[in-house]
Amino acid sequence: MRFVLEMRQAGVTDARALAALERTPRTHYAPEHLEGLALDDVGLPLPHAQTMTKPSLIGRMIAALAPEQSDVVLEVGAGSGFQAAAITSxxxxxxxxxxxxxxVxxxxxxxxxxxxxxxxxxxADGFDGWPDEAPYDRIIINASLEDFPAPLLEQLKPGGVIVAPLGDAQIQRLIRWRNGEREDLGPIRMQPLERGLGEAPRAA
Structure with a gap:
């Protein structure tokens, strides 16, 4: 209850996003030595200078994405897996x-x-998406970039939605794209999306 109240105070008002955050225990996805901070509205460090996004920002991203129960969603930027788990609900x-x-x-x-x-x-390289499961109803990118990559737009269903922070190191805006139209959802700040693989894939 305290967690949801804190999300509301941080500006997350979308009922679906709040329910998704409430159903997904952030402690399960936080680094073990930082579990005590998992219910606070703060970003947490991950390996390779990556960040577990603060939950109020995830709530904002999920609200912008507005996934439906029948949707297949592509997320670029797994991090700890917390946001993907929340979207799954x-x-x-x-x-x-x-x-x-x-x-991964x-x-x-x-x-x-x-x-x-x-x-x-x-x-995978997020700029390339994941064609094997395309097309997608919704695509969400958890990193900033100058514009939506063509491969991701190609992997989106007609009428589908893609959400991402667009801009440069100084100014970024959360943009929702649908049917060629762009909706500006306000200022945001995320790390830039990097090209290529961080290391060669290995069997899990």
Missing amino acids: TASKVITLDRWNDL VAARGRFGTARLMRTYAFT
């Missing part, structure tokens, strides 16, 4: 990608422990 299937194989393996393990049978993590 509001969608049919979630594919999440990360360029760092060890983060760790996220898979957390999904398995949580018995999330419709959430899949793969090592």
Whole structure:
């Protein structure tokens, strides 16, 4: 209850996003030595200078994405797996990608422990998306970039939605794209999306 109240105070008012955050225990996805901070509205450090996004920002991203129960969702930037797990509670299937194989393996393990049978993590360059499961109803990018990558737009269903922070190191805006139209959802700040793989993929 305190967690949800804190999310409301941070500006997360979308009922679906709040329910998704409430149903997903952030402590399960936080680094073990930082579990005591898991219910606070702060970002947490992950390996490779990555960050577990603070929950109020995740709530804002999920609200912008507005997934439906029948949707297949592609997430770029798995991190700890927390956001993918939260989205799973509001969608049919979630594919999440990360360029760092060890983060992907760790996220898979957390999904398995949580018995999330419709959430899949793969090592990939986020700019390329994941064609094997395309087309997607919704695509969400957890890192900033100058514009939506063409491969991701190509993997989106007609009428589908893609959400991402667009801009440069100084100014970023959360943009929702649908049917060629862009909706500006306000200022945001996230790390830039990096190209390529962080390391060679290995079997889990």
